[in-house]
Amino acid sequence: MNKYKLVTGFIFIIIFSSLNAQPPEGLKWTRDGNGYFTTEGGEIIKNELPSLAKIVIVPKALLKPKNDTASLSIRNFFFSGDDKKILIYTNSKKVWRDDTRGDYWLLNLADNSLRQIGKTRPRSSLMFAKFSPDGKKVAYVSEYNIYLEDIASSKVTPLTTGGTRKLINGTFDWVYEEEFGCRDGFRWSPDSKKIAYWQINASKVKSYLMLNTTDSIYPFSVPVEYPTAGEAPSPYKIGIVDIATTKTNWMAIPTDPVLQSYVPRMEWAGNSNQLILQHLNRKQNVCNLLLSDAVTGKSTSIYHETETAWIDEASSLADKFWLNGGKEFLWTSDKDGWRHLYRIGIDGKGEKLITKGSYDMMSVFAINEERGYVYFYATPDNATQRYLYRTKLDGTGYAERVSPANQNGTHTYTVSPTGRFAQHTFSNYYTPPSREWVTLPDHKTFNGDNTNNAVAKADKSKSNVEFFKVKTAEGVEMDAWMVKPNNFDATKKYPVVFYVYTEPAGQNAKDQYGAGNNFMYKGSMANDGYIYITVDNRGTPAPKGREWRKSIYRKIGQLNIRDQALAAKEILKWPYVDTSRVAVWGWSGGGSATLGLMFQYPEIYKTGIAIAAVGNQLTYDNIYQERYMGLPQENREDFVKGSPITYAKNLKGHLLYVHGTGDDNVHYNNAEQLINELIANGKQFQLMSYPNRTHGISEGKGTTAHLQQLYTDYLRMYCPPGGR
Helix, strand or coil: CCCCEECCCCCCCECCCCCCCCCCCCCEECCCCCEEEEEECCEEEEEECCCCCEEEEECHHHHCCCCCCCCCCCCEEEECCCCCEEEEEEEEEEECCEEEEEEEEEEECCCCEEEEECCCCCCCCEEEEEECCCCCEEEEEECCEEEEEECCCCCEEECCCCCCCCEEECCCCHHHHHHHCCCCCEEECCCCCEEEEEEEECCCCCEEEEEECCCCCCCEEEEEECCECCCCCCCEEEEEEECCCCCEEECCCCCCCCCCEEEEEEEECCCCCEEEEEEEECCCCEEEEEEEECCCCCEEEEEEEECCCCCCCCCCCCCCCEEHHHCEEEEEECCCCCCEEEEEECCCCCCEECCCCCCCEEEEEEEECCCCEEEEEECCCCCCCEEEEEEECCCCCCCEECCCCCCCCEEEEEECCCCCEEEEEEEECCEEEEEEEEECCCCEECCCCHHHHHHHHCCHHHCCEEEEEEECCCCCEEEEEEECCCCCCCCCCEEEEEECCCCCCCCCCCCCCCCCCCCCCCCCHHHHCCEEEEECCCCCCCCCCHHHHHCCCCCCCCHHHHHHHHHHHHHCCCCCEEEEEEEEEEECHHHHHHHHHHHHCCCCCCEEEEECCCCCHHHCEHHHHHHHHCCHHHHHHHHHHHCHHHHHHHCCCEEEEEEECCCCCCCCHHHHHHHHHHHHCCCCCEEEEECCCCCCCCCCCCHHHHHHHHHHHHHHHHCCCCCC
């Protein structure tokens, strides 16, 4: 019996979306699900479905502050619960990765009045402003404290005090943001009477001092609280502040006083009396879901899980988490060997497997509790693709494919709150992206049959991208893609360039449009005569089961490097590959892999370009590195064996190393430690430092073009293109 059936029947999907994120994420639906909002020409537009008619909800003229000549530039906007008021987010500033700090203005649609929220606070200092559920107040973070502003009286009340760069209320330090995706650090209670929030105490976390040598005559340091592997994380507290009294009640959450622990997720548990928390130990291999009482602060574990490797942070504890009026919840675990959904009672009992089968549930997409289905992304037969599936919430069914049978590739859906409409996007490596609106359950388009038209027009034979599998001498089979040169001649030998990432944070071999494109190369690699290849080794997050994904535990820099090298050895057996012209390149974790391959397998890789690489794993942040490698206090030898710097003495080929001196993610000391080791061993190489550039090396006039030209020239010089 085929367990993966195509769905053609009725679909009714309920999906929730958070409107608290800055900058905007996804579609901003109308409350009734029959339309969505956009900003066009400085105005807020309502787009009705299915007619796609546009209605101006907020004309530009309403967004011009008194005595100003220009209207506000909208970065994001948020409606109150009754849709009568709107918060306008503007003048945004970047905080590490995203522009989550700016100004907020309140537009009252009843009288069209416009006034600034937090106007006594410093310019562009407000973060995550949001209405109380009753629409009477606005809360926000400014300079590490949480403030409350009464809409009727404009009275501002500080809900926390004493916040500093080292004592953070309502938002997070660098490492929580980077590795857990934590930014917005406070939550209104459903009854609008309380706010739950994180407090992060970074007072004992050492600062990495980035040196800015470009913005003044005298250089100055830029400190970043950055706990490296082996350093204890910042202690946290979860507090609930009473709006009426401004008194905070702290939740009692068990933690190791020395090693510490993490709470990456926290929400109200569907009521105003309890919080639900995900609690992880320092090594991130023991997880407890805790219910914390808002009055007593007592925390009770309702679910416990342990792992020999690591447990990922939950995607959310809200929205698609609760079932049966809050009496049950859905939980994701790969404890049976596959990433699956489980249905569990709030008392921790009655656990039931929902997504049955030998496949990974990639992520929950939506829940239709009324019809008894959960919708999720999966790809049981091809780990390079993604489809929408559904199965029964009671655990009696098997995965049924919802995505059309004739559209093989990568699908994305965004569904309205009522489940009636969905924005559907699709592409594969030879079909350009198409976007269309469809109705559900019939999956019929109402703005043109864009995807089917794109599929019909696509000509697979005209693409020089090929997906293939490579099996190593150790029996490991890996997905890969390859771009052959235009006018390929199998009687000639061509240079091969490998693009790598290799770590648990990224998968390269995906069947989507753009596969095979090298964004760093100026020109066409295919026209110039290169074979361009990527291979996804064990440990990358391909949906191939727990063993595939977690076999890399404590082996980053070893297992991934060996898989890549053994795959390359198989590829170099091809008669049209020139083994004297083999290059490898990557960025960040891919830069680390490039160094590892150049140093550990110098007989294979003759040219390498490593950008923003971790040269010494002991320099990288604790949440990421300890999650996948353990604690240096317990297994330091694994960190040493996995670090490229350990093998730098083996370099034989041509190496270009590139790093930004202002990189707050992979710090520049990685470059200088590596440089010292290469010098000590008499190894010649080329170095390009980009002054004061961050991890993306994009700031400053001409930077991207300069880096691309540098990359291209180096590759052409030391790994010349063309068939021979």
